Amino acid sequence: MAKVGVLLLNLGGPERIQDVGPFLYNLFSDPEIIRLPNPALQKPLAWLISSLRASKSQEAYRSIGGGSPLRRITEQQARELQSALRLLGIEATSYVAMRYWHPFTESAVADIKADDVDEVVVLPLYPHFSISTSGSSFRELQRLRQADPVFAALPIRCIRSYHDDRGYIDAMAGLIAREIQACPDPDSAHVFFSAHGVPKSYVEEAGDPYQGEIETCARLIIEKLEATLGHSNSFTLAYQSRVGPVEWLKPYTDEALAELGRQGVKDLVVVPISFVSEHIETLEEIDIEYRKLAFESGITNFRRVPALDTNPAFIQGLARLVQQALDGPEVNLDQAAALPSTVKLYPQDKWAWGWNNSSEVWNGRLAMVGFSAFLVELISGSGPLHAIGLL
Ligand SMILES: C=CC1=C(C)c2cc3[nH]c(cc4nc(cc5[nH]c(cc1n2)c(C)c5CCC(=O)O)C(CCC(=O)O)=C4C)c(C)c3C=C
Ligand SMILES: [Fe+2]
């Protein structure tokens, strides 16, 4: 029987307070997270942003016990999935590959090679594809495959996303239905989907399918809820966890909560939709920050639906996805990371006079260089602005 390696992809999280700075540096070093026109600026800017953000992030991780539970939960999911697959008669071993913290993707690949597996199924723990999450991990794996002929020779089947998969949708609807039924008047409970946001330009310029997949998923969950409960609940979809000054997908969760409060909504069932594990954004941002905001806005009953974690229906659904992938054709990493070909990835490099795409790009590049030099001078305390007395 073939030995199957199931490679679970996730983001990773700092396990101790002292890991927060280096974890943030790894995250912001990724061009799929901050898209800069000039790669030479990536590392200095990552250092700068991680240094500036570290204390705020550390405070958030302190409030949930001093570190992220993501590794522990992902490893539990991996063990349970492995058992479910073995019950289906598949000789599977699961491996965890985190993008920005331990266990890193390289170490998962080293384990796969050491175990002599015959083929690999790549399964992101992100049901919805985004350039910034599954896309980034697929590309990281592609780099490792290109550098390693032994890994490159292994047949690979990638699962790109499963936002509309029955197993996943039904597991989510099951958890949400329990919270709706616990409300004093289940018919009038308002279902509030809060998805992790991404910058709007990812969707509108780079063609990230993320927003479309989130919207489809929310609709399918609502349909399943109606079929299960026999009544329809009103719902909102909003986006949380915005970072930085650019515009992200809207509506923003905080603004949408305040609006529902103004409209007189009292019972709210909050669904963390893009996350399959508890982590900082559910335990701190939703449970502490948004709960407080909701109460201040007049919402009196704030029920947060738990993340799927090792929910048996969810794990069964993942096992079926792996089984289907094994029965289907090979899907390589390029196919899994592909975006629609008609979209603008980066504006053209060609120089042209006038107020056009090219001049906008060059203005942006010059502004970025100037801004970075300014920040470096601000931190180092010396440079041309100090020399002429402006700083
Ligand atoms: C669907 C899930 C996620 C998307 C999409 C996503 C995009 C994205 N995230 C940042 C910035 C940060 N993310 C951070 C942590 C973090 N993000 C996700 C998931 C998605 N991110 C997870 C699972 C985690 C780990 C949480 C944990 O428990 O440790 C952080 C660090 C935490 C903080 O300081 O807030 C940052 C920063 C961007 C910029 C982005 C899209 C471009
Ligand atoms: Fe994130």
Ligand SMILES: [Fe+2]
């Ligand atoms: Fe956050």
